[in-house]
Amino acid sequence: MGKTTTSAAPVFEFLDAAHREIQVQLVALRDLALAIVDDRFGPAEQLQAKAVLAHFNGAARDHHLDEEKHIFPALLRSHSPDLVQATEQLVQDHGWLEAMWLQIEPSLDAARHGNTWFDPSEMLQAVEVFQQLYHEHIELEESIAYPQARKLVAPGDALTMGREMAKRRVVAQTAASAGA
Template identity: 55%
Template sequence: MNAAPVAPAVFEFLDKTHQDIMAQLVLLSPLVDAIESEGLNAANREKVRRILHYFNTEARQHHLDEEKHIFPALLNSQDEAIVHTTQRLTQDHGWLEENWIQIAPSLDAAANGNLWFDTQELRHAIEVFEALYLDHIMLEESIAYPEAKQRLQAFDGAGMGREMAQRRAKTKAQRPAPKA
């Protein structure tokens, strides 16, 4: 039996995650506007919980997927530009995590009904986070993913997909879901 190629299933999943990340990013700035104008009502607190949960779980898992399964093939390239791009993408993950660590406490406070944070500082941190994520995703989709698809074309994607799913299931079991 032939192994299923990586490209279709794994890259469709990674592309779908990028779409989900973009959808979450679009919610952040309007949420700060809503908090400023409406306060921390139940609806705004629930929106914050969902965004916080997404970036604390799925977005982090996505970065791990790339670093574990996609980037190694690119780092082994003889093409210096591909290696440099991959190193930059890895560094971006670190910057995104740093930005998120700056944003998350304010969102956690908001989810719990506390408005101790400065909304203007939060807004600025979100703008930086959004810009970095958009640039990062564009670079992955225009350079890294096409190159990785070629390099991993004949690779068995079943094991890679299984590992991604098992890690998410384990993480989900360890972390409580946001309150309804």
Template identity: 30%
Template sequence: MKIPLSSIGSALPGHLSPDAGFEAPFDMLTACHERVHRMLRLLDRLQQHLADKGWDSQAADAARDVMRYFDQAAPLHHEDEERHVFPALLAQGTETQRSVVRRLQADHEAMAQAWPRARALLLGVRDAGAREHWQPWDDQALQVLADFSGRYDEHIRLEEELVYPAAQTVLDEPSLSAMGADMQKRRTLR
């Protein structure tokens, strides 16, 4: 089974896709969620490819792409939320909204802590260099990847269905413009 790397999109990690720009920061945040889902699907396909065929250069490329996304774009995305979305709801939201935001903040911390273990497994695939140098993943390794991936579905659902709509009602136009400008600036500085 060939891992179709072209299906992950051409936008670089942390950069906007053609349909989302800094002038519409919540559209950009949602587009980032779509890329998270694509990267997690690529990670699933990589696991299946490794189980079926073992290591090859396609597996190394896929591992590199997943690592690049979660090394670069995901931290920027979480910082966008931590700097602009969450504070607005913590200050002006309902108690339910504040509770959800605190949960999402804890999720960000748990994701940051889980990533190095998942990354180490992907690094082993990326850097194996040859089929005979790669050690197949055992059940514990697969669980690490499942734990990492599993943190995202409910997190994204809560953001898109509750937090983003609520934050958009409390952020005025100057705040949204400042949010977009800050998002752009932090990506330009990288």
């Protein structure tokens, strides 16, 4: 078992780093929502909004795909009712997080372009719910899902997972660079 944990470590370090970046972006998102509410959304906030939009429209979605494709299947096959239930909750969370983001994203993008056709207070409330759901989701992954997956993922599978995740990111970065 120790070799599996060691071999899978880079994959989980990568996933943990994605969580840290999501948390940074959540703070930035809330700061932006507060700036909109307080009518102090200027050029610096427009640049920050562009970065937050890019993160939640790209890297955060890729992170969820990584989990659903590579981490959750092993957990669902575990035959542990509690682990299966937690994993099903995580999959459901991804759906709720996407729905919440689709509610927030048009308002943030509008503000980035100087438009405020939306209700800033409603946006702030949506951001706070999004932030809370993400924090709870990450806590469940880091306290239950990832530790169990480290035990269940075979070393060869971890290597394949890491390669596939890295390849997808290179393709996404190349596409983003071409579109910039």
